Structures are given as structure tokens and as C-alpha cells.
């Protein structure tokens with residue numbers, strides 16, 4: 001099927017990276033995290049990148065990182081919560097594999113993320129959550145409950161749907 005990649009999308013704190021690692025291990029596939037790639041290429045943290053270069057610059061880097069990930073085959077990819085803001089990212093991911101939405105209620109995400117830590121946009125979580133919900137739903141081939149259960153349990157839910 002297509003390139004056989006699996007893309008995990010969802011709001012900050014939905015567990016994309018933790019679930020992605022478990023899913024990749026379970027399927028015996030490599031795992032990449034676009035935020036980690038962006039930070040590595042920039043040579044600084046995502047927070048520092050936002051501070052120094054702004055969100056627009058981050059989104060350009062994110063689009064490039066998503067495009068790179070889409071050229072892989074049989075890879076599990078977790079992308080940042082805002083990757084769905086660009087239509088081109090969604091179209092590229094859907095062409096390159098299966099897009100899975102890790103869906104969790106905002107109250108659960110707030111409990112998990114706490115004060116925001118390394119997430120520069122967390123202060124606007126309420127507004128962004130409402131804005132992005134329809135984007136996640138539209139972008140995904142299917143969604144799984146990610147507000148309850150361990151990352152391994154969520155990964156098993158996804159694996160069950162993929163097979």
C-alpha cells in the first residue's frame with residue numbers, strides 16, 4: 001500500500017512520539033519524529049527556534065521535514081501538532097502512507113502537559129485545540145483513542161487497525 005509509512009498526528013501531549021516508538025518497535029519498522037529532526041538540523045531546541053526565528057520559519061522547516069519523511073518507505077513518523085495547518089503536509093502524508101489521529105480530550109492533555117514545558121504554543125492550547133480538531137479529523141484515515149491507556153496499549157490499537 002503506497003509507501004507503507006504510518007504518520008501519527010494529533011494535539012500536543014497526545015503521545016505521538018511515545019506511541020510512535022512503541023508502534024515502530026512492534027512492527028519492526030524505523031521511527032522518526034519530525035520535531036527531533038527539525039531541532040537537530042537547527043542545532044537548537046524547538047523553543048529556542050521559535051524564540052529566535054518565529055513560528056513562520058518553524059512551519060517552513062516543519063514542511064521540509066514532513067516532505068523528507070514522506071520520501072521514506074515503511075517508516076513510522078510522528079509529526080508536530082501543527083503539521084496539519086498546511087494542506088500540502090496533509091496531502092503529502094496521505095499520499096505516502098496511512099495517517100492516524102491520536103485523539104484525546106483537552107482535559108487529559110492539560111493534565112499530561114501541565115505548564116507547557118518545552119511547548120512554545122501551549123499557552124494558546126484551548127483556542128488551538130478547537131481550531132485544529134476538524135483538521136485532524138479530515139487529515140486522518142482513521143483515529144484511535146489516545147487519552148487512556150499506556151503508549152504500548154495505544155500502539156496496539158493502531159496496529160490492530162492497520163492489519
Ligand code: S3P
Nearest residue numbers: 011012013080081082119120121
Ligand atoms: C506544535 C507542537 C509541537 C511542536 C511545536 C509546535 C504545535 O509538537 O511541533 O512546539 O503547533 O502544536 P508536539 O505536538 O509533539 O508537542
